[in-house]
Amino acid sequence: MRPRDEEFGGMTAGDLFFRLETWVETGVLRALDLALARFVHMQCGETDPAVLLAVALTSERNAHGHVCLDLEGTQRNPDALLARLRNDVDKAEEVRRDLPGLLAPLRITDWIARLSRSPAIDSKLVPDTAIEATEVTEGEDQSPLVLHGTPERPLLYLRRYWRDEQRIRAGIDRRLEDAIELPEEDVKGLLDPLFAPAPGSDAQVDAWQRVACALAARNAFAVITGGPGTGKTTTVVRLLALLQGLSMGRGEPPLRIRLAAPTGKAAARLNASIAGQVADLPLDAIAEGERIRAEIPTQVTTLHRLLGPIPDSRHFRHHAGNPLPADLVVVDEASMIDVEMMARLLDALRPEVRLILLGDKDQLASVEAGAVLGDLCQRAREAHYRPQTADWLQRVTGQPIPSIHLDPEGRPLDQAIAMLRRSYRFKPEGGIGALAELVNAGMLDQRPVTDRLAALKSLFERQQSDLDAQLGRIAAIRLRDTQDTSFDDLVRDGYAGYLRLMRDGRPDDQADRQTLDDWASAVLNEHAGFQLLTALRQGPWGVEGLNRRIIDVLSTGDEPLLQPRANPAQTFANASEGWFAGRPLLVTRNDYGLRLMNGDIGIALEVPVRQTDGAVRRVLRVAFPSGDGTGGIRWILPSRLMAVETVFAMTVHKAQGSEFIHTALILPDTPNPVLTRELVYTGITRARKTFTLLYSQDHVLADALNRRVERVSGLALALTGAPRDAADRQ
Numbered sequence: 001m002r003p004r005d006e007e008f009g010g011m012t013a014g015d016l017f018f019r020l021e022t023w024v025e026t027g028v029l030r031a032l033d034l035a036l037a038r039f040v041h042m043q044c045g046e047t048d049p050a051v052l053l054a055v056a057l058t059s060e061r062n063a064h065g066h067v068c069l070d071l072e073g074t075q076r077n078p079d080a081l082l083a084r085l086r087n088d089v090d091k092a093e094e095v096r097r098d099l100p101g102l103l104a105p106l107r108i109t110d111w112i113a114r115l116s117r118s119p120a121i122d123s124k125l126v127p128d129t130a131i132e133a134t135e136v137t138e139g140e141d142q143s144p145l146v147l148h149g150t151p152e153r154p155l156l157y158l159r160r161y162w163r164d165e166q167r168i169r170a171g172i173d174r175r176l177e178d179a180i181e182l183p184e185e186d187v188k189g190l191l192d193p194l195f196a197p198a199p200g201s202d203a204q205v206d207a208w209q210r211v212a213c214a215l216a217a218r219n220a221f222a223v224i225t226g227g228p229g230t231g232k233t234t235t236v237v238r239l240l241a242l243l244q245g246l247s248m249g250r251g252e253p254p255l256r257i258r259l260a261a262p263t264g265k266a267a268a269r270l271n272a273s274i275a276g277q278v279a280d281l282p283l284d285a286i287a288e289g290e291r292i293r294a295e296i297p298t299q300v301t302t303l304h305r306l307l308g309p310i311p312d313s314r315h316f317r318h319h320a321g322n323p324l325p326a327d328l329v330v331v332d333e334a335s336m337i338d339v340e341m342m343a344r345l346l347d348a349l350r351p352e353v354r355l356i357l358l359g360d361k362d363q364l365a366s367v368e369a370g371a372v373l374g375d376l377c378q379r380a381r382e383a384h385y386r387p388q389t390a391d392w393l394q395r396v397t398g399q400p401i402p403s404i405h406l407d408p409e410g411r412p413l414d415q416a417i418a419m420l421r422r423s424y425r426f427k428p429e430g431g432i433g434a435l436a437e438l439v440n441a442g443m444l445d446q447r448p449v450t451d452r453l454a455a456l457k458s459l460f461e462r463q464q465s466d467l468d469a470q471l472g473r474i475a476a477i478r479l480r481d482t483q484d485t486s487f488d489d490l491v492r493d494g495y496a497g498y499l500r501l502m503r504d505g506r507p508d509d510q511a512d513r514q515t516l517d518d519w520a521s522a523v524l525n526e527h528a529g530f531q532l533l534t535a536l537r538q539g540p541w542g543v544e545g546l547n548r549r550i551i552d553v554l555s556t557g558d559e560p561l562l563q564p565r566a567n568p569a570q571t572f573a574n575a576s577e578g579w580f581a582g583r584p585l586l587v588t589r590n591d592y593g594l595r596l597m598n599g600d601i602g603i604a605l606e607v608p609v610r611q612t613d614g615a616v617r618r619v620l621r622v623a624f625p626s627g628d629g630t631g632g633i634r635w636i637l638p639s640r641l642m643a644v645e646t647v648f649a650m651t652v653h654k655a656q657g658s659e660f661i662h663t664a665l666i667l668p669d670t671p672n673p674v675l676t677r678e679l680v681y682t683g684i685t686r687a688r689k690t691f692t693l694l695y696s697q698d699h700v701l702a703d704a705l706n707r708r709v710e711r712v713s714g715l716a717l718a719l720t721g722a723p724r725d726a727a728d729r730q
């Protein structure tokens with residue numbers, strides 16, 4: 001029987017829609033979210049406002065990266081949903097009161113009952129104890145939403161996301177059913193020389209690297225996670241050598257290995273590091289070592305390309321019906337994989353294909369729904385290895401596993417995850433390494449907010465006098481506002497190098513192609529030395545305002561380095577979107593025709609072009625690195641670039657998968673829900689040598705350090721039995 005309507009304020013569907021329209025006006029809800037609720041009302045005949053509200057909220061959650069709506073969490077903490085509500089908009093207060101007011105009288109058991117009865121919702125709630133074992137099948141039901149999870153933690157999904165999550169679960173579970181039987185002596189015989197420090201090299205014995213390698217060899221699905229420079233690539237290259245060695249030792253053909261990354265930039269970065277690592281592999285003491293080396297690929301592709309995109313569609317050429325011809329797939333920068341991509345990838349792999357994910361679990365997740373790597377790695381730090389796993393690891397690596405990492409109750413997934421714990425890029429004593437650890441590792445959690453800030457500031461102060469480059473330099477600059485001259489000085493210093501090289505190194509009108517390419521290469525190289533990152537897109541502290549401000553700074557003063565008004569048709573106000581020599585550009589969408597990938601960076605340069613009458617005219621072309629490892633340049637007509645933006649300032653999200661010698665992160669002057677610890681950590685870890693933090697208000701910095709990104713999904717619950725702590729979910 002339907003609970004009395006008074007339990008939902010006696011309102012009708014029409015009343016609810018009327019109120020949700022106000023939510024759309026304030027920006028808390030998208031028009032799309034309301035449209036979905038209306039669709040469910042019209043097409044499925046659903047009239048219960050408690051159900052329709054849940055539908056709109058599920059859609060809203062997806063827009064913020066959550067895979068589903070956590071009903072219990074929403075009821076317990078409705079304000080988290082409203083965190084994006086700006087106080088200065090009309091009717092903000094009304095909306096702020098609305099959601100708690102709507103939800104307060106509704107008991108969770110009633111809400112579940114009403115959702116379960118809905119013709120729009122396929123209810124698949126399972127008892128808590130069964131969550132791990134229940135095999136959920138798709139069935140005939142094609143209702144647009146699915147209620148899943150347990151009665152204690154019910155989760156409402158749009159069917160598409162639920163299906164993706166189920167596929168991921170099934171793909172991983174299947175691979176974790178049984179550990180792969182490996183001949184221990186052979187594994188040991190290969191691991192020892194692979195991890196032995198070469199004479200004269202500065203390589204150090206890293207027990208976790210060896211453990212990670214052995215663990216991943218034993219499982220058809222494995223994750224190797226670790227912060228910057230902890231040796232993920234080093235370890236996976238040894239893993240590939242180990243697996244090829246074992247395969248060849250059995251007299252089998254070499255494994256077909258494919259390497260991929262979510263973005264072109266990340267793929268290019270792995271491409272650059274892997275070739276060197278493969279060349280340096282210590283294989284002298286291994287039988288057929290050179291054959292093994294020859295069978296480790298160094299070409300890295302994007303996940304999209306790996307799966308074979310079909311133009312103008314969400315589908316790929318490779319799927320369950322046409323699986324990828326591979327035996328082993330490695331995906332780097334896996335923190336950027338969303339649920340849809342992960343599901344497509346698993347779909348395209350035959351069940352016996354090994355999948356290895358590499359990435360930093362603490363980085364920001366993709367902007368799309370889901371944080372697959374974060375979900376999988378929730379228990380990575382503690383490890384939870386079963387005694388049998390630990391014994392095997394000790395036998396093949398010679399490394400005893402510390403008892404704090406043992407757990408007889410460890411789950412299958414725990415046995416396939418390894419975390420690398422030591423950075424070889426940054427020393428832990430100070431600088432970038434210490435800063436990243438302080439921000440990330442929850443070391444601040446136990447302290448009051450003022451102490452956290454003090455700890456952070458003292459780290460910055462300590463570093464000012466410390467010039468040990470191996471620590472990675474850090475500096476914090478407090479700005480009055482974005483007109484502050486310290487800001488001007490920083491960006492002028494940061495960007496002057498490539499602009500001077502562009503101006504002073506410009507080849508003459510007779511220059512040949514090679515000379516132009518060399519010049520463009522040098523300019524692009526120099527440009528990669530500095531990048532300003534921001535959290536926001538809009539406003540004076542967002543990409544748009546900062547781009548304008550930087551163009552202003554660089555085109556004025558004693559040494560104007562940019563001439564954005566060189567084109568007479570262009571007004572200064574829209575200079576950040578107009579064309580001018582020196583404009584750095586970020587590609588924002590894959591363009592297979594031009595062979596440009598989302599995340600690629602190019603620079604507009606003036607090049608001489610000979611006209612039919614023999615005269616030479618200077619025109620703008622955009623130089624992009626060829627990305628094929630040859631160091632060449634591709635020149636592209638500006639008019640052919642459909643999805644690019646000026647990138648003097650870049651969002652931290654877009655910077656994922658990239659690194660810059662000097663990275664500066666600017667925080668806005670008011671708190672914002674996108675400012676999270678993960679965002680600050682990701683910003684810091686984009687720096688290779690120097691990191692500068694620009695901020696204006698202590699409380700904004702403190703607020704960012706306090707807030708964690710929390711992505712609701714059923715994956716963590718299903719695979720690890722450990723729901724994320726919902727307390728500070730955004």
Ligand SMILES: Nc1ncnc2c1ncn2[C@@H]1O[C@H](COP(=O)(O)OP(=O)(O)OP(=O)(O)O)[C@@H](O)[C@H]1O
Pocket residue numbers: 202203204205206209226227228229230231232233234235273424425
């Ligand atoms: N055991 C080790 N001893 C000494 N140096 C090491 C060791 N492991 C890795 N390194 C060095 O540390 C640097 C970073 O290693 P690697 O590129 O494998 O790390 P990563 O985790 O893949 O880094 P990234 O953050 O770029 O993804 C490399 O120069 C590598 O040679």
